[in-house]
Amino acid sequence: MRTFVSALAVILALLLTGFAVPAAWTERNIVREDGFVQLTDGLGKDPAFQARLAGIAVNNIEAALELPAPAEELGASLLQDAARNMSSWPEYPHAWNETVRRSHRLNFADPAGDPASQSAPPAGQASDQSTAQATDQPTPGAAGTSLVLDLGPFVNLLKDKLQAATGVQLTVPDTAVVAIGGPSQRQVVDRLAAFAPMWWPAALGAVMALALAVLAARRRSAVLLCTGIGLAVLAGVWQAATVLFSGLAGAGLGESAMGALFARELIAASAAGFAPWIGATAVAGGVLFLMGLLGLVLLGRRKPRTAPAG
Structure with a gap:
């Protein structure tokens, strides 16, 4: 019975760990605004993505631009330069970070309770919502019902x-x-915003289950060895999942060219950001495995040898 309880507790601890670690990473780097800004810092550096950002910003301001005749040529020249070289401007990184912060607040706000998600006015009008999405133009009513980028800072x-x-x-x-x-x-x-913060109860449950397994086990070294193997398996599963998920980056995620580019870069950044957590789990599994193996070896040496009969 002690062995059975210990085995169940180890399995429970591993299952809870399998949820707690990815959820903790998600809560820290996706759900939290500062973590998301840091994670997406490199997204605005992709040349294709930069061209989309600049093009949308230029088209949007052109629609509302009314310059007097003497300034029209100068304004047109500056907009042409912006469409080609905005990413080289010293103000570009700050504008991108502010775009990410605004967009995070819109995407992770409660559509029913957040005034910003309801009252944020579109920067321009499109003749049809589906056409606006397909051409990456500002979409009326998008905030609160869809994933959005607020390019107002640009x-x-x-x-x-x-x-x-x-x-x-x-x-x-x-x-x-x-x-x-x-x-x-x-x-x-x-769903991510709702379930990711639940990582800490899962982590606490995993620790308690492992403690129960150790206390109930007849051979505690065996518990450590099995837990180490389980953590190594978890790390392998997570690694395979990130590779598989990264393959979806080119599978038409997003409903526009901008959305597809953003999804591809975000998935790549997430896979790279989660890799150290996978490595740490694998290292922890290896340490527990070696501790358990060493304990079993020492236990085997301490067993008294029975004298041969006769």
């Missing part, structure tokens, strides 16, 4: 550049909400 950056160059005061909307995923992707985000 639009405001362009406004400041134009004002400084032309001396003309411009008025543009503060937000430029672009849909990058539909309601199904939004539901996934809502």
Whole structure:
């Protein structure tokens, strides 16, 4: 009975660990705003993604741009430069980080209870919502029902550049909400926000289950050995899952070209960010395995030898 209870406790500890570790990483790097900003810091450096960001910001401000005749040529020249070289501007990293922060607040806010998700006005109008999503244009009503990027910081950056160059005061909307995923992707985000913070009860349960296994076991070294093997298996499963999930990056995620690019880069960044956690789990498993193996060897040497009969 002690062996049976110990085995069940080890299995329970491993199952809880299998949930707790990925959930803890997700809560820290996806659900939390600061972690998400750090995780996505490199996304804005992808050339194709940069071109999309610049193109949308330029198109959006052109729609609301009314410059006097003497400043039209200068404004057009600056916008052309922005479309090609915005990513090289010193203000670009700050604008990208602010875009990520705004977008995180929209995507992880409660659609029913957050005023920002309901009242955030679109930066431009599209003739049809599906057309707007397909062409990466600002989408009316996207916030709260879809995954979105708020490119308002880039639009405001362009406004400041134009004002400084032309001396003309411009008025543009503060937000430029672009849909990058539909309601199904939004539901996934809502589930992550709901379940990821539950990692700590699972982690506490795993520790308690392992303690029970050690206390109930007839051979505690065997518990350590089996737990070490289980953690190594978990690390292998997580590694295989990240490779498989990374393969989905080119499988049409997102509902627009912008969404597909963002999903691809985010999945790649997530796989790279989770890799050290996988490595730490594998190392912990190896340490427990060696401890258990050493304990079994020492226990075998301490057993008294029975004298031969006769």
